[in-house]
Amino acid sequence: MEDQMWRDLLLQVAILLVLFMFLFIHSIPQKLFSKLRILTRRSNFEAKRHFVLGAQLLSQARSSSDRSLAQRAEAEADSAISLDPNDAAFHILKALALELQGFKTSALDSLDVALSPLAAKSMSDGERAEALFKRAELRVAVIDGGGAVEDLVESVRLKGDNARAFGLLGECYEKKGLKEEARKAYQDALRVQPDYDLARNALARFVSS
Structure with missing residues (x-):
């Protein structure tokens, strides 16, 4: 019994080490999944x-054109969700797999679940900020930005070092005709990332207009 327990513990440690190496190498946001721990x-x-x-x-x-891999990733996310439906990371993984398949509306639904009160408790403030930013991106793509501003304002409040979040917030404000709010958002983006072309070009456009 004790030997089995130690084998399970070592296997969990090995899987977590592989995961952290994977997240370091690839582009999936690491902080979304930092809650993984030995259970x-x-x-x-x-x-x-x-x-x-x-x-x-x-x-x-x-990294390939084989979208069947995204379908399999979605299936693994569903399996994880069936075992623990209150871990936001599993719903975020499903959202990313759905988005890669082109199902942006369904991906948005999965992010809504991840950010629901019950699941959101499993995330840190930084993780929630990343999830809110991702949901705002999808809202801009799917429903013409409805609700995106609210998500972005909360995202940058929770974690004010995401230049892309400030940049997208500036774009959303611009579309609404809120030039001063847009200008400030772009300035904040440049404060975080001085070489951010989107924000620099937007501010230059304001000067020339």
């Missing part, structure tokens, strides 16, 4: 295992 409950361990497999498949799908 003793078998169901939680199995959920994390499905998550690791799904994240690996998603990375492979992003």
